[in-house]
Amino acid sequence: MDEYEIAVIGGGPAGIMAAIAASQNSSNVILLEKNSSLGRKLLMSGGGRCNITNQKPIKKLLNVYPQKNFLKHSFFTFTNEMLLSIFEDKGLNFIEEDDNRIFPESEKSKDVLNILTDYLDSVVISYNLEVKSIERGFIINDNIKADKVIVATGGITYPQTGCSPDNYFLTSQPVTDIKYGLAPLITKKDLSSIAGITLFDVVVSYKKHKVKGNVLFSHVGLTGPAIINLSNEISEVLTYNLLENEPKLDFEIAIDLCPNLSRDDLHEKFNSDFQLKGKTMLKNYLKMFLTNSFIEFFLNEINLDGELQLSRVNKKSKNRLIENLKRFTFEITDFNKDLAKVTIGGVDLDNINPKTMESTLIPNLYFAGEVLDLHGPTGGYNLKIAFSTGYLAGMSASEK
Numbered sequence: 408m409d410e411y412e413i414a415v416i417g418g419g420p421a422g423i424m425a426a427i428a429a430s431q432n433s434s435n436v437i438l439l440e441k442n443s444s445l446g447r448k449l450l451m452s453g454g455g456r457c458n459i460t461n462q463k464p465i466k467k468l469l470n471v472y473p474q475k476n477f478l479k480h481s482f483f484t485f486t487n488e489m490l491l492s493i494f495e496d497k498g499l500n501f502i503e504e505d506d507n508r509i510f511p512e513s514e515k516s517k518d519v520l521n522i523l524t525d526y527l528d529s530v531v532i533s534y535n536l537e538v539k540s541i542e543r544g545f546i547i548n549d550n551i552k553a554d555k556v557i558v559a560t561g562g563i564t565y566p567q568t569g570c571s572p573d574n575y576f577l578t579s580q581p582v583t584d585i586k587y588g589l590a591p592l593i594t595k596k597d598l599s600s601i602a603g604i605t606l607f608d609v610v611v612s613y614k615k616h617k618v619k620g621n622v623l624f625s626h627v628g629l630t631g632p633a634i635i636n637l638s639n640e641i642s643e644v645l646t647y648n649l650l651e652n653e654p655k656l657d658f659e660i661a662i663d664l665c666p667n668l669s670r671d672d673l674h675e676k677f678n679s680d681f682q683l684k685g686k687t688m689l690k691n692y693l694k695m696f697l698t699n700s701f702i703e704f705f706l707n708e709i710n711l712d713g714e715l716q717l718s719r720v721n722k723k724s725k726n727r728l729i730e731n732l733k734r735f736t737f738e739i740t741d742f743n744k745d746l747a748k749v750t751i752g753g754v755d756l757d758n759i760n761p762k763t764m765e766s767t768l769i770p771n772l773y774f775a776g777e778v779l780d781l782h783g784p785t786g787g788y789n790l791k792i793a794f795s796t797g798y799l800a801g802m803s804a805s806e807k
Contacts, residue, residue: 411437411531413804414545414553416538416577418445419568420523420790421776421797422559427526428801429557436805437531437551439538441569446520448561448568452790457516460487460794461787462507468791472783473643477761478792485798487791497522508787541577545771555771555804557764559797562750562777563649564588570750572650574778580766581755583780584648589748589789590638591630592660595738599626601704606697609633610663616640622662628743629660636784638742642751656741661734664705665696673729681725685718692717696732705735749789753780764800775800 412433415426418440426438438445452458461468465482469475491501491509499522500512511518538547538560545553560574563585575582606622611633618640620633637660647654665673684692690713693702706713709731711724720728754774758767766772775797783789 408546408550408552409437410552411435412553413437413555413557413801414439414547414551415557415559415801416541416547417559417561417569417574417776417778418442418532419559419561419776420446420449420793421561421778421800422557423449423523423527424794424797425557425559425773425775425801425804426530427523428798429805430527430529430801432802432805434529436529437533437553438527439533439536439547439551441535441537443534445524445532448565448570449520449523449790450516451565451568452516453510453787455516456510456514457519458508458510458787458790459501459519460490460509460791462487462503462509468788471788472781472792474756474781477756477759478781478795480762481764481795481799482791484802485795489798490791490794493526494519494522497525506786538577539573555773557773557775557800557804558754558778559775559793559800560778562753564747564750575650575754578766578769578772580768580772580774581758582650583752583755584646585650585753586642586645586647586654586751587649587742587744587747588639588642588751588782589635589785590642591625591628591743591746592634592638592641592737592739593628593741593743595740598624598628601701602626604698604700605631606662606664606701608666610666611637611660612663613637613641613658613660614644616644619666628739629737630743630746632785635748638747639751639782639784642742648752654742656739658739659736660739661736663733664735665732670729670733673732674725677725677729681717681720685716687717689713689715689717689720705731708735748785749782750777751780751782753778756780762799763803764796765803771804773800773804 412435413429415422415438429436545556561570601624604624610619618633618637621631623631764773776793
């Protein structure tokens with residue numbers, strides 16, 4: 408039986424960083440990976456560009472997470488400056504884009520992965536090894552023994568990367584409900600006629616939850632940053648558990664197409680403009696409010712004639728126009744499960760020490776990354792979780 412001081416299970420961002428950190432204090436670390444290569448999901452992140460983190464000041468950064476109190480210690484232990492210096496020391500620089508998103512200057516996720524792999528030179532890496540059991544005393548698959556184990560097996564999204572619901576049952580740690588996160592939404596209505604159109608800086612809402620950002624129409628529904636982030640809020644409200652059943656969706660979301668103007672503002676503006684610009688056709692007038700290529704679809708949906716001159720729009724039609732500009736609705740029938748980016752839920756944080764990532768139920772057992780009940784919005788926030796919790800777990804496990 409092969410014996411190691413520390414075994415890290417899972418070769419994604421959290422597992423790789425845990426192994427790197429552990430190897431700084433231990434020369435007897437093994438990284439167990441189910442696939443034939445490391446970091447498959449990392450290579451897919453940011454559309455292949457790798458949105459490695461978000462550069463907001465740390466206090467503002469923490470405020471975007473539902474679990475900010477749990478994450479605080481790991482974020483201060485392994486800061487963005489420390490993370491980026493790992494790559495800059497090897498010659499890879501970074502660029503900052505909108506909303507403080509950080510990408511490698513080369514815009515290639517493989518450059519990030521290659522450098523991380525370079526830091527694993529003292530770590531034993533076992534590929535094509537699926538962990539099926541972890542027995543007490545940390546006997547893994549009946550042939551590997553470890554004094555300490557770090558579980559970084561990820562969530563359930565992108566099963567082609569090796570993620571599996573079975574990973575939640577490798578230990579006896581309690582697990583919360585498992586749900587889809589950062590997922591596009593499938594609509595009841597066929598939107599293929601407007602696929603590719605983007606609505607900029609609108610507000611999407613589900614019940615009391617609101618998110619501002621861009622919305623992109625696809626052939627099967629709605630996507631884009633605002634929809635992707637709203638899906639987290641939706642999933643958290645709904646009652647379901649992917650370890651037991653798929654969600655059954657049938658609800659409505661609304662888009663405020665003019666978030667900078669209230670209904671009263673629109674009433675006042677329309678009353679004035681419809682008189683001053685009476686000969687202007689409605690479809691042309693709406694160009695000041697809507698994306699041009701979206702106008703025809705919008706008017707058809709609310710049953711108004713775009714050829715109608717403003718002076719001939721009656722009060723009832725004007726009110727319908729205002730109502731739909733402020734609350735244009737879509738019926739949702741499902742999450743686009745194949746494109747869900749993260750998992751909501753995971754190993755219950757109530758049984759994890761946030762200062763070490765160690766289980767409070769089983770000594771010398773640590774967890775990191777998406778296998779935990781941790782998640783954030785799109786924009787580098789989830790890789791930040793992976794790297795910071797992975798680093799903290801690795802350092803904690805390797806302390807003598």
